[in-house]
Every structure is written in C-alpha cells, then in structure tokens.
Amino acid sequence: MKRTLLWAGVSMLFAANAAAADYDLVIRGGRVLDGAGNPWVRADVAVKEGRVVQVGQVPGQGTREIDATGRYVSPGFIDMMDQSGAALLKDGAAENKLRMGVTTLIGGEGGPPVPAAGMPGYFKQLETQGIAVNFGTYYSSTQARVHVMGDAAGAPTPKQLEAMGEQVKMAMEAGAFGISSALIYAPSSFQSTSDLISLAKVAAQCDGFYATHMRDESEGVVKAIEEAIEIGEKGGVKVEIFHLKAAYAPEWGKLMPQALATITAARDRGVDVAADLYPYTAGGTGLEIIAPSWVWADGLEKGIERVRDPKVRERMKKEVAAGSMPGWSNLVHASGGFQNVRLANSFSEKYRRFHGKTLAEIGAELNLDPADAAWDIALEGLPNRAVALYFMISEADVQLALRQPWVSIGSDAAAAVNYGSDGAIGLPHPRAYGTFPRILAEYVKRRQVLTLEDAVRKMTSWPAQRMGLSDRGLIREGMRADIVLFDLDTLDDVASWDAPAGAPTGIDTVIVNGVVSFEDGKHTGARAGSALRHPCRTR
Template structure:
C-alpha cells in the first residue's frame, strides 16, 4: 500500500513538472556548432516535440535540463555509406552507430534486403519494430538485374532492360533515394555504362541519385570516375561516389590529384557530383575479389566449381600475378602484394588461427601459393563470405580527398547486431566503430587537416543538403532535433586494426528526433529513429 502511494506521488510530481515545463529538453551552456561551418557560440538549445525550437538564451524550463558546459553541441552525424539494411531488421539498436554520434544512416551499394516490390513492407516493419537512428536507402541496380536475368554475364535485351527499369521505378516510388551500383563485383560488373544510363533515367524521374562503388578504384580510378560522371550526365541524375579512394600503391600521390581534378572539372561545368570516404588506409571486402571476373561469368555456382578446379586455378594465379585486366580490378596488385592483404574473417574453425595475418604469411605456413590459400579459405567458409583487409591507400591521399569541400563521410559498415562483434558482413574493420570520432580525433586534434567546424559540417549539414534532408543537419529552430554532445578533450576513435570493435570515447549524449538515445555514453534503448523516404517528385 505504502509503495503504491509513493509511486502515485512520484507520478503526480512528474506530471506537474511536465505541465510546468516549456520544453522537453533544454541543453544549457554548450559550445554550439550549428553544422553550417560557423564558429561555435555559447548557447542554450531548447527541444520540443522532436524539433529544435530555440537557440540562444532560453529562459523557459525543460522537462529535462542538460548541463553542457565545457562540451560541444552539434547536429547528429550522417553516415553517407551505410550497410545496415539487413542488420536493422534483426536489431534496431545500432549501438555502434550511436556511440559514434551517428543519428542518420543512408543504406548504400547493396540496396535493401528485399526486392523493390517489398520495400513498402520493409519500411513498415522497421517502423513497427523500432530503430534507434534514422534510416534511408538506395536501391541497387544489381538487384534489378538479378531479379530479371539472374547472376550470369550477358547483355540484357531491350525487354529485360525495360523490366529492370520497372523495378527501379517501384523502388523510387517506395522512397529509395536513387540507384546504387557496385561495378567492381560480379554480377554488377556485368552491367554496361549504357545499362546504367538507362536505369539512371528512371531514377531521374524522381529526382534521384546514381551512387556507385565504381568499376575500378585502383589503377583505373580516373576512368571509373569519368564513367560515373557520364552516367550522371546522360541519365540526368546526381552522382555520389562511394568511399572515394586511390587504391593503387604503385601510384600513391599521383592518382588522387587526378581523380579530384576530374570531379572538380565536372562540378565546374554543372555536374552534380560529390563523394564520401572513410578515414582509413585499408579497405575490406571478400576474398572472392582475388578471382578474375570471368570466373563468375556463368553465375556463382559455376564460379565456385571453377575455383575448385586445379587447372583453372593455374590460369587464375597467372592473372593475379600479372595485375588487373579489363573488367577486373586486382586488389592484390593494388595493395602491393599478398603481404599487404590481411585475413579478417575466414568463417571457419579450420583457418581461425590465421585471422589478422597476411596472405603471404598464411601461404608460407601452409606451403601454398598465397592465392591458393585465399581461395581455399574462401571455399571453406561457404556459404559465408570470407573477408580480408586490403591495405591499398596512402594517408596523404586520404588527407587530400578529405580537404575537398564536397566530400562527406561514410563508414561502409553495418550496425552491429551483436555489439562488440563484427557487423552483418562479418568484417572486423575499425570503420564500424570509429569512423566519425576519427574524423575529429585524427584530422582535427592530432594533425591540422580540418578545422573542427569544417569536420562537423562534413558530417552534418553538407550530407543533409546533399540528400535533400531539408530539416536535418543543422541546429536551428524548426530543424529535427538530431543532436550529439561531445567532449573534445577526451574524444578518440579508439578502434584499431588490432582492436576493431573498441568503442570511442568522448561521445557523451546522442539525441534522435528529440529523444535521448545515448546518455552518459550508454544507450537508453529508445527507438525514436524514423524511416526516411525520398519523395518522388516527378520531373
């Protein structure tokens, strides 16, 4: 009885406090970075009904008052190249994203984990189950192709291409931001420039994007950029280049300036092209990329048969040693050799002891050619995709790209279904836990590449403007209250190659749509995230 009376009294007190309050939250005395690149100002920020309602001196009270003195208050970070489409169905917590200060995800090259016709239901499921962050997605051109003609090589007929366009139209009408591609991988690599232009024209009807993991990010990166720009110009769409890099060790310091000049020239003549990147010198992808693309020309099943055939392997090894060839980007060559490719996850007990070691070391220990070792590991791990880290980029090239005002940030990583473990693709890469804090910790604090204001702009207002998220990315009255509070002195990405799932420090609070999702560095369990649907404004 006494306990019931106590709880009733507490409830009445809370109700009275809420009734007397003017706002849901008031963040007091922080150093407010508005996200537009302006210097910080000391101000209060008031939040009500999911939006920022006042910035400056806020005389009214909040149901919750947050002391931000000595802390920075910024818009929540936007992940421009996310891989969480499937992970969020399993667990909407996205704890690794929240701990980085991320409040919005844009699903990238793979598209949603459902066909185009299933996207309305997929979005509804996410909304019903609840997600901790905002989420929007592209639709993959590869999904359209496989839906219509399977995973083998070959040019589509006119009717097949029209059927693919119908899939793109369905996706755009459901709220996709555009079409994406991953032209470096089969079967996406079997799509021609003309195929992509045709599908881009469909996305253009809804003012959509063409977003791409380009056909080549290594020796042929400039030609690949030119192809992406051509698709954008002929298709009438905006172009987003995923994880921009010059991933070719023999030409570090040469290819990136050429790549940037190509993009800047296109922008100067009116092409709406930009890019995102992750701030690391190694990419992460499957071991299957070590096999030339012709191996997969008749589909995955036939490709696996070829990889098992010792005679076919002899040809494959000769081509791996020879370097890249038309239609195939040789990432071993791009990395400078097998000694710069590190096994990340083999998905098998047999090869678990080799995790973290290079393919050169593994081959030597097994008395095998490193390529044979890689293919054996890939086959043993099936049906999972064995993955590796390819150290292909130079830090100076990363810095040069990061300085471009049109470059935003994308993690190329999924929300963790099991926090502290690799994401949905099983790749232990520090970008999944450290990308956004690293932009500030490494490139603002440890070396003078960016100002704090510019670093925040790249992660907030610029990507919001780029994606047409008109009410996000800024701390101004009327904007959605996606907000991050951080301590600049203690901010650090922490995650490393040896400890890729370590959590960052210094991200103290994350607010999503006006609801506290991370408090004192700990998730609250709130699911205030929204599904973001790109409006299909017919042109």
C-alpha cells in the same frame, strides 16, 4: 487509504511539473556548432516534440535538462555509405553507430534486403520493430538485373532492360534515394555503361541519385570516375561516388590529384557529383575479389566450381600475377602484393588461427601459393563470405581527398547486430566503430587537416543538403533534434586494426529526434529513429 492518497499526491506533483515545463529537453551552456561551418557559440538548445525550437538564451524549463558546460553540441552525424539494411531488421539498436555520434544512415551499394516490391513493407517493418537511428537507402541496380535475368554475364535485351526499369521505378516510388551499383563485383560488373544510363533515367524521374562503388578504384580510377559522371550527365541524375580512394600503391600521390581534378571539372560545368570516404588506409572486402571476373560469368554456382578446379586456378594465378584486366580490379596488385592483404575473417575454425596474418604469411605456413591459400579459405568459409583487409590506400591521399569541400563521410560498415562483434558482414574493420570520431580525433586534433567547424559540416549539414534531408543536419529552429554532445579533449576513435571494436571516448550523449538514445556510456534502449523515404517528385 493513506497509501492511495500519497500516490495520488505524487502523481499530481509529477503532472504539475510536466505541465510547468516549457520544453521536453533543454541542453544548457554548451559550445553550439550549428553544422553549417560557423564558429561555435555558447548557447542553450531547447527541444520540443522532436524538433529544435529555440537556440540561444532559453529562459524556460525543460522536462529534462542537460548541462553541456565544457562540451560541444553538434548536429548528429550522417553516415553517407552505410551497410545496415539487413542488420537493422535483426537488431535496431545500432549501438556502434550511436557511440560514434551517428544519428542517420544512408544504406549504400547493396541496396535493401528486399526486392523493389517489398520496400514499402520493409520500411514499415523497421518502424514497427523500432530503430535507434534514422535510415534511408538506395536501391541497387544489380538487384533489378538479378531479378530480371539472374546472376550470369550477358547483355539484357530491350525487353529485359525495360523490366529492370520497372523495378527501379517501383523502388523510387517506395522511397529509395536513387540507384546504386558495385561495379567491382560480379554480377554488378556485368552491367554496361549504357545499361546504367537507362536505369539512371528512370531514377531521374524522381530526382534521384546514381551512387556507385566504381568499376575501378585502383589503376583505372580516373576512367571509372569519368564513367560515373557520364552516367550522371546522360541519365539526368546526381552522382555520389562511394568511398573515394586511389587504391593503387604504384601510383600513390599521382592518381588522387587526377581523380579530384576530374570531379572538380565536372562540377565546374554543372554536374552534381560529389563523394564520400572513410578515413583509413585499408579497404575491406571478400576474398572472392582475388578471382578474375570471368570466373563468375556463368553465375555463382559455376564460379565456385571453377575455383575448385586446379587447372582453372593455374590460369587465375597467372592473371593475378599479371595485374588488373578489363572488367576486373586486381586488389592484390593494387595493394602491392599478398604481403599487404590481411585475412580478417575466414568463417572457418580450420583457418581461424590465421586471422590477422597476411596472405603471404599464410601461404608460407601452409606451403601454398598465397592465391591458392586465399581461394581455399574462401571455399572453406562458404556459405559465408571470407573477408580480408587490403592495405592499398595512401594516408596522404586520404588527407588530400578529405580537404575537398564536397567530400562527406561514410563508414561502409553495418550496425552491429551484437555490439562488440564484427558486425553484420563479419568484417573486423575499425571503420565500423571509429569512422566519425576518427575524423575529429585524427584529422582535427592530431593532424590538423580540417578545422573543427568544417569537419562537423562534412558530417552534418553537407550530407543532409546533399541527400535532400532539409530538416536535418543543422542546429536551428524547426530542425529535427538529432544532436550529439562531445568533449573534444577526451574524444578519441580508439578502434584499431588490432582491436577493431574498441569503443570511442569523448562522445557522451546522442539524441535522435529529440529522444536521448545514448548517454553515460550506455544505450538507453530508445528506438526513436525514422525510416527516411526520398519523395518521388516527378519532373
């Protein structure tokens, strides 16, 4: 009886305290960066029912109070080019994203891991299982093409193109932000400009985007930008250029200024075009890109057969040595040679000992042409996709692009299914663990390329405005309470080429929709994220 009375008293005390609290959460005394580019102000931030309800001096009490003295309080970061569509189905924790201060992901070039008809169920499944971050996605134009006509080359008939448009319409009505493409890869590379304009017109009916991994990010980057802009203008859609780069070592310092001038000129005449980037000098992708696009013209199965054929390889090697050709970006040439392409993950015990070595080194050790070594490794790793790091980007070009006010940040990386691993796509690239803290540590603190306020703007209010997320990206009354607390003095990205899964330091609290999801170096287990659906407001 006494024990029952004791517990009843404790319950009443907790109930009274909860009733007395004015807010769910109050963050006290931090340096608040509103996300709009304004200088910080010392203020409290009160949160209730998932939204910011007061900024300034907050006299009331929160059920939970956080002392932010000496730390910055910022809106949560938005990853504009994410690859987590499939990973979140396996594990919604997204710990590598949270540790970077990222609270919202926009799934990029590959589209969702379901067909257009499956998107409503996909979003519902994410919400039912629970995800720790907010997630929205594009629908890939390649998904529509493969659904209608398979993975081989060839021009669609008018009827097939109409059927592709029906898939795009279905995806847009389900909440896709637009269509995306990855024109450097087959079968996406088989899509023509006119095909993409037709599909963009369908996305335009819902005020959508055309977002693209362009046809060429190397020697032909300016022409590729012009193509993307043409698709936007003629299709009536906004254009987002994924992971902007001038990935061509022979013309570092020349192509990037031309690329930026092309985008700026289009913006000046009213084209809604912008770009995102990741702050690293190497890209990461599969070894299959070393094979010219014609190899895959009859589909994946036939392409694998060709790669196995020694006679076909002789032709392939001549073309790799010759440089890029129409419809194919030669990333070996863009990187300045096999000595600048590093094997990242072979998915093979046979070749595991070569991880981290360049293809030139591997070829020498195996007494093979480096191209043969690459293709042997790719075949051995099947059905997985063996991947490499292509060091083809100039640091000076990264900095020049980063200074543009219309450039945001995208990791081009997935949420880790198992924290500390290479991620869902098996690519050990530091961008999966370091992209967003690197912007602050490297380009605000160490290199002073950006001011703190502008760096935060690029990762918060600008991408939110760009994507139409009108209730995110700012710390203001009425906004969703996606918030990150960080100590700029101790903040560091840590992840490196040799240790790509290094955990960043200095980011100690991350709040998603008003729920503390990461603190004191640990994931809290919260799954407070939402599936973000682009509203189909027909014109």
